[in-house]
Amino acid sequence: MTMCVGPASSGVRNPAATGTAKIAGIGxxxxxxxxxxxxxxxxxxxxxxxxxxxxxxxxxxxxxxxxxxxxxxxxxxxxxxxxxxxxxxxxxxxxxxxxxxxxxxxxxxxxxxxxxxxxxxxxxxxxxxxxxxxxxxxxxxxxxxxxxxxxxxxxxxxxxxxxxxxxxxxxxxxxxxxxxxxxxxxxxxxxxxxxxxxxxxxxxxxxxxxxxxxxxxxxGHADDPPAPAAGRPRLLSFASHVITDALDAMRYDWDGDQGKFSFFLDPGIPYVVGAHAELVIDRLLSGTGLRRSDISHWLVHSGGKKVIDAVRVNLGLTRHDLRHTTGVLRDYGNLSSGSFLFSYQRLVREGVTRPGDYGVLMTMGPGSTIETALVQW
The missing domain is CATH 3.40.47.10 (Thiolase/Chalcone synthase)
Known part of the structure; x- marks a missing residue:
């Protein structure tokens, strides 16, 4: 299942629809x-x-x-x-x-x-x-x-x-x-x-x-409102995938014994996410002429040690590729929906991006769902 602005069959939102949007600030x-x-x-x-x-x-x-x-x-x-x-x-x-x-x-x-x-x-x-x-x-x-x-x-x-x-x-x-x-x-x-x-x-x-x-x-052609800082990426396209067979593997539901809502994580989640990571990334890059090796920066959700390892192995990434993902996990734990933005902030502060570099943003969560975005500096 995908979320598209362009043709439904592509599974990727049309870059022309979102290509002019640029990240302007992070906090x-x-x-x-x-x-x-x-x-x-x-x-x-x-x-x-x-x-x-x-x-x-x-x-x-x-x-x-x-x-x-x-x-x-x-x-x-x-x-x-x-x-x-x-x-x-x-x-x-x-x-x-x-x-x-x-x-x-x-x-x-x-x-x-x-x-x-x-x-x-x-x-x-x-x-x-x-x-x-x-x-x-x-x-x-x-x-x-x-x-x-x-x-x-x-x-x-x-x-x-x-x-x-x-x-x-x-x-x-x-x-x-x-x-x-x-x-x-x-x-x-x-x-x-x-x-x-x-x-x-x-x-x-x-x-x-x-x-x-x-x-x-x-x-940067106008002064009001202020232009974004130099070196911030454009949002080119998005691709997603819902793993319907694992719909209940991550859920937040009512615990009658406790009288509270309670979150549940299936122990198999890392393997489920890892097994589907390639599918989503290949769909994201389809039609762009890019290969995974062309991606300079990977900002992946700090979902947990086993999840990160599963994504790294299945996508053929290095530990350096996921240094900010693991660093955020080490220093903050899993911050849920905002984790990948903490990693993005660290990349910005690192100052290693160059004009023309491509990056992939990737999050995982209930559904079970994998969301991705392609960006370019």
Whole structure:
């Protein structure tokens, strides 16, 4: 299954429809405290050797989390679903506002320049949506168009970016901002099961915002709003694939025993994603004249050590190719929909891209889904 602007049979959105959209700025933010895996185990008094092994063999050194306070007996207080939703709202607004501010500063733009705001989240449900809350909180113009993408999971950043690119192409010169705000510690259930151990060992809190603009402003031919910084890539095309046989392999559903929503990851997910990675990338590059070896920069979702290894092996990539993916996992854990943007920010700061370089963005999540984008500097 694909999401297309061009011919449905191609499985790739038409580059002509999105080719003028260019990344103009990036900003990130985290919340809570930085915890090592050992500190999380200690905080919840986890002694089970199998559970401890999951945490300590995750290739994660630290994560930013907002954990419940200890009670009188020093045990962490269990939060109700209502309290978790309240946490999600507070963290998403706080992190989101800081990420958007950083993104606009990177672009050299102001809040008044924003014409479209897209907010992505899967760690809580809000009505009115996060976009409306941020417009009020930050003082963004009430006339700013907006959309909220809720519940799509770790792949959702690229789902939304594809739609944003189409919006940008239809509104040349008008800056659009996409925010991925994931308060993963507001989606935790703490019990003794291996199901929750896998999730609790992996995810962290973080937000990332990216600005795009098309038309003359994207090429630096106009001064209002500010042109994007030099060396930022164009969004050329997108391709996606839903692995329908693994529809339930990643899901967020109700746990009646806990009275909370709970996330589930099937142990076979790394192999499912790895086995389909080539198919999606080949479709993305089809008709471009490019081979995988022509791609200079790979920015893949930090889904977990086994997922990253499966993608690397199946696509024939090197550890250097995925250095930012593994670095983000090490320093932040899995940040869900915003992970690939944290990797993109590291690439920008590294300063190694050259005009003409091609890059691939890749995310994976519930569906099970693989989303990809082709960019060029």
């Amino acid at each position: 990130t933010a985290v919340a809570g405290e930085a915890y090592s895996q050992e500190e999380v185990l200690e905080a919840f008094g986890i002694d089970d050797t199998k559970v401890r092994s999951v945490f300590l063999n995750s290739a994660i050194q630290r994560r930013y989390l907002t954990l419940p306070a200890p009670g009188d007996d020093r045990a962490r207080v269990q939060e109700t679903q209502g309290e978790l939703l309240g946490k999600h709202k507070a963290l998403a607004v706080d992190m989101g506002a800081r990420a958007i501010d950083a993104c606009l500063k990177d672009m050299g733009a102001a809040l008044a320049d924003v014409r479209h705001l897209c907010c992505v989240t899967s760690t809580g449900f809000l009505t009115p949506g996060l976009s409306a809350l941020l417009i009020r909180e930050m003082g963004i113009a009430p006339s700013c168009s907006r959309v909220d993408v809720v519940g799509m999971g770790c792949n959702a950043g690229l789902n939304a970016l594809g739609v944003m690119a189409s919006w940008s192409a239809a509104h040349p010169g008008e800056p659009a901002v996409m925010l991925c705000a994931e308060a993963c510690s507001a989606a935790y259930v703490f019990d003794s099961t291996m199901r929750t151990a896998v999730v609790n060992s992996l995810f962290g809190d973080g937000a990332a915002a990216i600005a795009i603009v098309s038309g003359d402003q994207a090429d």
